Structures are given as structure tokens and as C-alpha cells.
Amino acid sequence: xxxxDEVKELAxxxxxxRRPMVPRSAEPHTEEREDVGFPTDWARxxxxxxxxxxxxxxxxxxxxxxxxSLRVFGLDHLQxxxxxxxxxxxxxxxxxxxLILCTLPDRWQRRTAVGAARDYFFDVWWxxxxxxxxxxxxxxxxxxxxxxxDKARELVRDGWSIVVFPEGTRTxxxxxxxxxxxxxxxxxxxxxxLVPIAIVGAYQAMPKGRWWPxxxxxxxxxxxxxxxxxxxxxxxxxxxxxxxxxVAQLFDEDRTTWFDAISRxxxxxxxxxxxxxxxxxxxxxxxxxxxxRRGPPKAWE
Amino acid sequence: MPRPGFVLExxxxxxxxxxxxxxxxxxxxFPLGTRVVYPPDALPGLRDLNAHIRQALLNPVGDSKPLPExxxxxxxxxxxxxxxxxxxxxxxxxxxxxxxxxxVIELAARAGVDDLEIVxxxxxxxxxxxxxxxxMVGERVYRSFWPTHLTNFDAEDKDGIAHIGQTEEGEDVExxxxxxESDLIVYVNINLVAMDGGHKSVAVGLASYKSLRHHHNVHxxxxxxSYMDPRPGHSAINDSTIRMGRLLASNGLKIFQIETTLNSExxxxxxxxxxxxxxxxxxxxxxxxxxxxxxxxxxxPRVRREFFRRIxxxxxxxxxxxxxxxxxxxxxxxxxxxxxxxxxxxxxxIVVMGIPYVGPYNVNSILNPILVHCLGLGYLFNMYRxxxxxxxxxxxxxxxxxxxxxxxxxHPSYIDFFEEVLADTTEPKEIEDRYEERYATDPWxxxxxxxxxxxxxxHPFYMWYWGAHGRDHCGDVIFVGGEPKSVARLxxxxxxxxxxxxxxxxxxxxxxxxxxxxxxxxxxIADVR
Numbered sequence: 001x002x003x004x005d006e007v008k009e010l011a012x013x014x015x016x017x018r019r020p021m022v023p024r025s026a027e028p029h030t031e032e033r034e035d036v037g038f039p040t041d042w043a044r045x046x047x048x049x050x051x052x053x054x055x056x057x058x059x060x061x062x063x064x065x066x067x068x069s070l071r072v073f074g075l076d077h078l079q080x081x082x083x084x085x086x087x088x089x090x091x092x093x094x095x096x097x098x099l100i101l102c103t104l105p106d107r108w109q110r111r112t113a114v115g116a117a118r119d120y121f122f123d124v125w126w127x128x129x130x131x132x133x134x135x136x137x138x139x140x141x142x143x144x145x146x147x148x149x150d151k152a153r154e155l156v157r158d159g160w161s162i163v164v165f166p167e168g169t170r171t172x173x174x175x176x177x178x179x180x181x182x183x184x185x186x187x188x189x190x191x192x193x194l195v196p197i198a199i200v201g202a203y204q205a206m207p208k209g210r211w212w213p214x215x216x217x218x219x220x221x222x223x224x225x226x227x228x229x230x231x232x233x234x235x236x237x238x239x240x241x242x243x244x245x246x247v248a249q250l251f252d253e254d255r256t257t258w259f260d261a262i263s264r265x266x267x268x269x270x271x272x273x274x275x276x277x278x279x280x281x282x283x284x285x286x287x288x289x290x291x292x293r294r295g296p297p298k299a300w301e
Numbered sequence: 302m303p304r305p306g307f308v309l310e311x312x313x314x315x316x317x318x319x320x321x322x323x324x325x326x327x328x329x330x331f332p333l334g335t336r337v338v339y340p341p342d343a344l345p346g347l348r349d350l351n352a353h354i355r356q357a358l359l360n361p362v363g364d365s366k367p368l369p370e371x372x373x374x375x376x377x378x379x380x381x382x383x384x385x386x387x388x389x390x391x392x393x394x395x396x397x398x399x400x401x402x403x404x405v406i407e408l409a410a411r412a413g414v415d416d417l418e419i420v421x422x423x424x425x426x427x428x429x430x431x432x433x434x435x436x437m438v439g440e441r442v443y444r445s446f447w448p449t450h451l452t453n454f455d456a457e458d459k460d461g462i463a464h465i466g467q468t469e470e471g472e473d474v475e476x477x478x479x480x481x482e483s484d485l486i487v488y489v490n491i492n493l494v495a496m497d498g499g500h501k502s503v504a505v506g507l508a509s510y511k512s513l514r515h516h517h518n519v520h521x522x523x524x525x526x527s528y529m530d531p532r533p534g535h536s537a538i539n540d541s542t543i544r545m546g547r548l549l550a551s552n553g554l555k556i557f558q559i560e561t562t563l564n565s566e567x568x569x570x571x572x573x574x575x576x577x578x579x580x581x582x583x584x585x586x587x588x589x590x591x592x593x594x595x596x597x598x599x600x601x602p603r604v605r606r607e608f609f610r611r612i613x614x615x616x617x618x619x620x621x622x623x624x625x626x627x628x629x630x631x632x633x634x635x636x637x638x639x640x641x642x643x644x645x646x647x648x649x650x651i652v653v654m655g656i657p658y659v660g661p662y663n664v665n666s667i668l669n670p671i672l673v674h675c676l677g678l679g680y681l682f683n684m685y686r687x688x689x690x691x692x693x694x695x696x697x698x699x700x701x702x703x704x705x706x707x708x709x710x711x712h713p714s715y716i717d718f719f720e721e722v723l724a725d726t727t728e729p730k731e732i733e734d735r736y737e738e739r740y741a742t743d744p745w746x747x748x749x750x751x752x753x754x755x756x757x758x759x760h761p762f763y764m765w766y767w768g769a770h771g772r773d774h775c776g777d778v779i780f781v782g783g784e785p786k787s788v789a790r791l792x793x794x795x796x797x798x799x800x801x802x803x804x805x806x807x808x809x810x811x812x813x814x815x816x817x818x819x820x821x822x823x824x825x826i827a828d829v830r
Binding site (some may be wrong): 026 | 306309310328578582586591594595
């Protein structure tokens with residue numbers, strides 16, 4: 001191996017320029033204690049909300065509009081819903097949270113906070129501050145199971161809606177991964193509604209590993225669905241399953257029509273979003289297939 | 302309190318880990334989920350070593366009088382010391398043997414002892430050179446005794462060997478005549494690993510081939526599981542040496558055993574990163590590692606070898622015990638285990654080991670392919686208690702370039718063993734039956750052993766037997782980076798990278814094997830539950 005490559009490997013392995021990390025199994029054992037972490041409550045004060053809305057409307061929204069062609073459907077589902085709710089979506093890109101916050105109607109945007117992985121978004125001060133300010137972000141500890149969503153519980157009790165991505169991490173290949181049960185447990189515990197969101201085309205626009213959308217104003221569609229509510233005696237596993245189906249149905253609706261999607265869902269024939277059982281490259285190949293533009297071709301196309 | 306050893310599970314946060322491969326090392330990314338066994342941190346050394354030595358000599362353990370009471374004018378005193386095979390690498394001077402010798406000789410001089418011989422207990426190892434002995438015993442001892450009263454043991458001196466008797470298992474016990482006829486033998490030991498010391502010191506270190514063959518054979522090695530676990534019933538070789546030692550005691554031999562243990566500071570401060578866990582490396586450590594690695598890679602082989610030859614371990618002494626052999630050894634093992642034992646939960650399908658540049662038989666020499674086999678499947682594989690790190694039928698993956706290279710002065714019989722015996726068969730039992738006797742009694746090898754600095758003619762056989770248990774236990778042995786010809790001669794397979802080796806191992810252990818990387822040196826013992 002060339003010296004330069006070795007240095008590169010070393011830099012990657014030892015996380016040069018980033019916070020050094022100790023392998024989990026080598027971390028010294030400490031009694032579990034309440035880790036308050038980076039304070040985020042300031043971002044949910046009146047001033048914080050005003051600042052965030054200014055950023056979202058003044059910077060983020062124009063930026064999003066400039067970089068891709070955005071289409072939003074299903075906001076009417078939210079008209080008669082009383083908050084708080086848990087917005088959930090599959091997680092395909094770093095764009096997801098921005099897209100959701102930018103497209104939410106004002107009354108929801110003001111009182112919605114985004115759950116973000118503690119180990120990723122709350123590691124260095126500037127990322128913590130950015131996440132808290134722009135997304136009203138609060139940390140979710142992915143390694144702590146039920147205890148990792150303490151903050152989410154507190155916010156919902158305070159009347160804040162939250163945005164979560166139950167897969168826990170962005171898709172590596174464009175297909176939906178298994179939902180973890182934090183959101184369903186929370187909904188069951190607090191009896192709040194769960195609003196499904198499908199984001200079509202975000203993976204193609206900016207997949208994991210990219211920091212800026214690709215050229216050509218890729219089409220991204222945000223489709224909000226009907227809220228689903230926990231049923232009497234329902235388990236968190238079955239609720240998680242219903243949540244996955246709700247997202248899949250929205251994708252189906254985007255691909256076909258609202259009516260067809262409902263009919264297929266009734267017959268349990270909604271196409272799965274889990275992707276083919278195939279080698280990684282084929283899954284990525286399928287997952288990254290460009291999203292076709294809809295409607296009549298533009299004059300210059 | 303130093304941290305105990307522990308088992309790391311490789312996750313995405315784990316940096317590449319260092320793996321020794323002969324006169325060099327590499328940084329290796331291991332698959333997620335690999336277990337890595339790390340030795341405990343180095344124990345602190347004894348503060349006032351001279352005081353501890355005095356204390357040990359004056360307050361012996363077991364059924365023994367203090368040393369001054371055992372010394373008297375007109376007596377015959379023989380002091381035996383361990384040879385250059387321990388510690389590894391050689392420790393910074395003054396060597397602990399020098400410090401103990403000076404205390405013992407001082408007491409002997411005060412008691413009016415005139416007939417005093419110091420012998421290096423080489424058994425069938427090579428004779429140490431004058432320079433090596435001087436470094437080991439120090440200038441004062443060397444000047445007073447070399448070369449007339451400070452000598453290497455000669456196991457082929459027919460007139461210098463005494464037959465003591467046979468154990469209840471029919472094992473011949475023969476040791477150095479001078480020692481057998483002495484009023485007192487003082488043995489100065491360094492206990493680097495659990496198989497050292499105890500009755501093995503005299504009954505093996507000062508024994509002849511006729512005596513050694515009773516335990517240095519294939520049957521014994523296959524029944525030593527492991528020979529690093531000296532509890533009765535676990536190690537046939539240890540049981541045999543205990544029988545021999547007890548026979549010596551019952552025949553009136555008086556042995557005053559002095560045993561020492563060292564901590565695990567295997568590498569000097571300049572290479573301090575080798576003593577640390579990788580994620581604790583500072584930027585300086587990383588830069589030093591990279592610089593040393595690159596310099597090592599571009600250096601001509603002679604320079605590289607010289608660099609490694611000059612490495613001196615900064616070992617600190619963690620214990621000195623003296624007195625009756627068994628009582629002393631019990632304390633020694635306790636001390637040793639305090640430093641070396643790591644608990645590991647269960648076996649795995651694959652064990653990965655990096656073979657370092659030095660083993661017991663190539664100090665100031667070359668680690669030839671047979672010694673690579675011995676160090677890997679003999680020593681490292683056997684560093685366990687209860688059961689091996691790898692399951693029966695599992696795969697051992699070892700890192701070493703295995704060059705087809707021999708030291709013609711130190712290892713002449715190894716060359717013929719490699720060219721003649723291994724070309725014919727690699728089966729230990731067959732080798733023992735068909736070739737051992739001839740090599741052991743070959744007059745040319747005997748001559749070189751006695752007059753030059755050559756290992757005995759039979760020594761390569763022992764090295765081969767040493768790995769017999771590991772060879773028998775593993776379904777496959779793969780050398781990463783090994784020279785194709787020499788690895789094939791050893792009867793093993795080779796791969797260019799860990800990825801290739803794991804791919805090859807699929808034949809034996811299936812597509813998703815459990816992997817354990819034994820992160821040595823420093824030396825440790827895996828207590829596999």
C-alpha cells in the first residue's frame with residue numbers, strides 16, 4: 001500500500017480532525033445517570049421559534065426551492081387534526097427534516113421539533129447549536145432503547161409535535177429499513193396520533209454520503225397521509241407495522257392514484273418498500289433509479 | 302491499580318489494530334464483531350528491588366532455611382541461571398539475574414564458600430556467547446568467574462552427566478553431575494510464562510537428551526492442554542517434570558529456588574505505542590507508529606534486523622520468591638497470573654495471531670520457518686487455560702512473512718530438518734519415529750552443539766512437537782503474507798490479506814464465523830470459560 005493511502009486509512013480509522021471515539025466495549029463502566037447533554041430548550045422559546053421561522057422561510061425554503069423542484073400533497077389531512085402528533089417518515093436523506101419543516105403549515109411549523117440522533121447531531125457544539133436552532137432538534141439516544149426517547153416524551157406532553165424517523169438511520173440503498181419501536185411505544189403511551197409522510201425522490205436527490213443535492217433540480221415529492229391512531233390493546237410491534245404500511249401506501253399513491261392505493265391496501269397488495277432480496281449493488285441500483293417527472297413535457301424538453 | 306485485561310468487540314468506532322508480523326507490523330481493520338483479547342496493563346514494579354531480594358533470601362517460603370544458613374565453608378555450591386531464551390525481548394541491564402547473582406555470591410563469599418560454579422542452564426539450547434553472558438550476569442560476576450567457573454551447561458558431556466534414577470512412570474532422570482554432587486544448588490529463574498520455573502528449572506534446564514525425551518515428545522505435547530496451564534492433569538509435560546523434580550528431591554538434592562516475575566512492559570519507551578491500546582494512541586503515537594513502520598519497510602533487511610535485535614524490554618520486576626521449589630513456584634504463578642490472565646467467554650471459529658520478531662530460540666538470531674511454527678502454534682496458541690481460544694476444527698490465521706531463512710551457526714540442524722524431514726512429512730508422530738533418533742545422535746550436530754553456538758540436533762524436532770497440539774486442534778492454518786514456498790513446506794496455506802484468509806477459512810468454518818484476535822505481545826494467558 002502506498003504511504004499516502006496508509007496515511008488516509010490511518011486518518012479515517014483514528015478519526016483525525018473529529019472527536020476521538022472509544023470503542024463501545026472499551027468504554028469504562030459508569031453507573032447510568034441522567035445525561036442532560038446539550039441544552040435545547042432555548043430553541044423552543046418564543047425567540048427561538050421566531051428565529052427558526054425566519055431561517056426556515058428566509059433561507060432554507062428558498063434554498064430548497066432553488067435546488068430542486070418540490071411538490072407537496074396531503075396537507076389537507078392535517079386541517080382537522082389537533083396536536084400534538086408524531087410525524088414520521090422513512091429516512092432517505094439529510095434533506096428529510098428540512099423538507100418536512102419547510103412544507104408544514106405555519107401552525108404546525110411553530111410547534112414541531114425534530115428528533116435527531118444524539119451520537120451524530122449532538123457531538124460537537126456547532127452541530128448541536130445548528131440542530132437545535134434550525135430544527136428545534138432534540139437528542140434521541142439510539143443506544144438506550146426506551147430511555148432514549150425521554151426528551152420526546154417530555155415535549156409531546158408539553159404540546160409539541162415531533163418529527164421522528166423510526167428507521168433510526170438513513171437508508172444505505174434507497175429502500176425502507178425495518179422500523180424501530182420508539183415512535184410506536186410513545187404513541188401508545190401518550191395516545192397521540194401518528195402522521196405518515198412519504199418523501200419521494202430525496203434519496204435520488206441527495207443520498208447518504210452527499211452533502212448537497214445533485215444538479216438539475218431533481219423532483220422531490222412530499223406526501224402527507226391520514227393520521228393513524230393506536231387502537232385499544234394494540235402492541236407496539238403491530239403499530240410499527242401499520243406505520244410502515246402507511247408510508248408504503250403513500251408511495252403507492254404517489255406512483256398510481258389515491259383510489260388505486262386504497263384499493264390495493266384493502267387487498268393487502270400494497271407494494272413493499274423493502275426492496276429486492278438481492279446483493280447490495282442491485283438494491284442500490286434499484287433504489288437509486290431516477291424519479292420520472294410527471295405531467296406534460298415542458299416545452300424545452 | 303492497573304487495568305485488567307479485557308475483550309474488546311470491534312465496532313465502527315474501533316480504529317485499525319496493530320498486528321505484529323515478524324520484523325514489522327501492520328495496521329489491520331478487523332470485521333465488525335471480532336473479539337480482541339487485550340492483556341492487562343503493566344503492574345507496577347517493586348520499588349526497592351535489592352531489599353526485596355534480600356528479604357526473599359532471608360525469609361524463604363516452604364520447607365527451606367534462609368540462604369545464609371545453607372552456606373558454609375568447604376561446601377560445593379552450584380548456581381544455575383536461566384539462559385538467553387528468557388525474557389523476551391532481553392531486558393534492559395542490569396538483568397534481574399545479575400542482581401540476584403550478586404546477592405547470592407556476596408552471601409557465599411561471606412560464608413567462606415570456595416567451590417562455587419555458575420552454570421547457564423541451557424539444556425539443549427545453544428551455548429550463550431561470552432558477550433551475551435556478560436550482559437546477563439554483569440561485569441563483576443563475569444570477571445570473577447568466566448570462563449572457568451561460569452560456563453554453559455553441556456548435555457553431551459558424558460562424564461559430566463549423572464543418572465539419578467527413574468520416576469514411577471519409568472522416566473530416566475539425568476542431570477548435570479556437578480549439580481547432582483553439590484551440597485546446594487541455587488537456581489536463579491525468570492518466570493516469563495507459566496511453563497517456566499518450578500521443577501522444570503533443574504529437571505529440564507540441567508538435563509540430558511536421554512532425560513528430556515520422556516516429556517519432549519509428541520504424545521506428551523498432545524496431552525498438554527495446555528502446557529501453559531501447570532495445574533496437575535492439565536499439562537502432561539508439567540506433570541512429568543514434577544515427577545522428575547520430586548525424584549531429585551527424594552535423592553537428597555538440595556535446591557534453593559529463586560524465582561522472579563516481570564510485568565508486561567515489553568517494549569521500550571520509544572516504541573511505547575506497542576504497549577498501549579490503539580484507541581488510546583495520541584497523535585504522537587500514531588505519527589511514531591507510521592514513521593517507524595515506513596522506516597522499517599524501506600530499511601535494508603540487515604538494518605531492520607539490527608534495529609529489532611537492539612530492542613530491550615523495559616520490564617520491571619513484580620515479585621521475587623525464594624525457598625523450596627514447589628512453594629516458591631506456587632507464589633510465582635500467582636504473581637504471573639495477576640499480570641497475564643484475561644478471562645474470555647467461550648471459543649470462536651477463528652483465532653487471529655500476529656507472530657512477533659522474537660521467540661525464545663532466536664534471540665540475536667533469525668526466526669526461521671520452524672520457529673515461526675513453534676511460536677505461533679506452539680507458544681501463542683497454547684497461551685490459554687481451560688480450552689483454546691479457537692474451537693476444535695476451527696482456523697488459525699497468523700501473520701508472518703515466513704522467509705526461507707536460517708541462521709547457519711545457531712540452527713544448523715533446523716536447515717536439514719526443513720530440507721529433509723519436512724520435505725518428506727509434516728506428521729509429528731511419523732517424524733518422531735523415523736527421524737528423531739538419527740538427528741539427536743548425529744556426531745556433527747553434537748560437535749556443533751558442544752563447541753559452537755548451535756542448538757542441539759534434536760531441537761527442531763522439539764519445535765515441531767511444540768506445535769503438535771495446535772496443529773491437531775485446528776482444521777486449517779493460514780499465514781497472511783507468508784512466503785508461498787516455505788509456508789507450503791510447513792504444510793499450511795497462505796493468503797495475501799485477512800480478507801483472503803477469511804474467504805479461505807469459509808471451507809472450514811462456514812460463511813459467518815466468529816473471530817477472536819489475540820492481541821499479543823505483551824504476553825498474556827486467555828482463561829477461556
